[in-house]
Amino acid sequence: MIYLLSGLLTGGVLTAVCWPLFAADNSLESTILEETEWDLLQRRKEVMLGNIQDLDFEHKCGKLSDEDHRTLREEMAAEVGAVMDQIDQLETSQDLDALIRREVSSRKKQAAKTTTCPECDHTNVPNNKFCAECGAKL
Numbered sequence: 115m116i117y118l119l120s121g122l123l124t125g126g127v128l129t130a131v132c133w134p135l136f137a138a139d140n141s142l143e144s145t146i147l148e149e150t151e152w153d154l155l156q157r158r159k160e161v162m163l164g165n166i167q168d169l170d171f172e173h174k175c176g177k178l179s180d181e182d183h184r185t186l187r188e189e190m191a192a193e194v195g196a197v198m199d200q201i202d203q204l205e206t207s208q209d210l211d212a213l214i215r216r217e218v219s220s221r222k223k224q225a226a227k228t229t230t231c232p233e234c235d236h237t238n239v240p241n242n243k244f245c246a247e248c249g250a251k252l
């Protein structure tokens with residue numbers, strides 16, 4: 115019984131210790147998602163346009179009545195229109211410029227950290243201790 119309890123306790127402590135790591139990961143992820151809201155909207159638009167194509171196809175195959183097809187298609191077109199408006203708004207606002215600048219500067223920082231091998235000129239990813247190409251010490 116005592117083993118079970120101490121096991122549970124250890125598990126609890128481990129969870130408590132590791133939790134901030136996962137939490138940090140989540141917040142990082144949500145920042146990235148926030149930054150690429152434009153990407154998400156674009157993807158949503160693609161999916162919706164695909165759905166409309168599917169709908170047209172099902173109508174053509176006779177699975178949908180003209181009436182249903184027209185109603186559903188109008189609804190879907192309105193949704194796509196709303197998403198496209200959102201994309202327009204994002205693109206016209208300064209947010210997108212800021213987003214691109216942030217993205218570019220973070221990529222540049224990432225690229226600056228790469229190490230070129232003194233032996234073979236291979237460009238190694240950041241924090242490599244040895245060259246991935248020839249194994250020379252960096």
Ligand SMILES: [Zn+2]
Nearest residue numbers: 231234245248
């Ligand atoms: Zn090398």
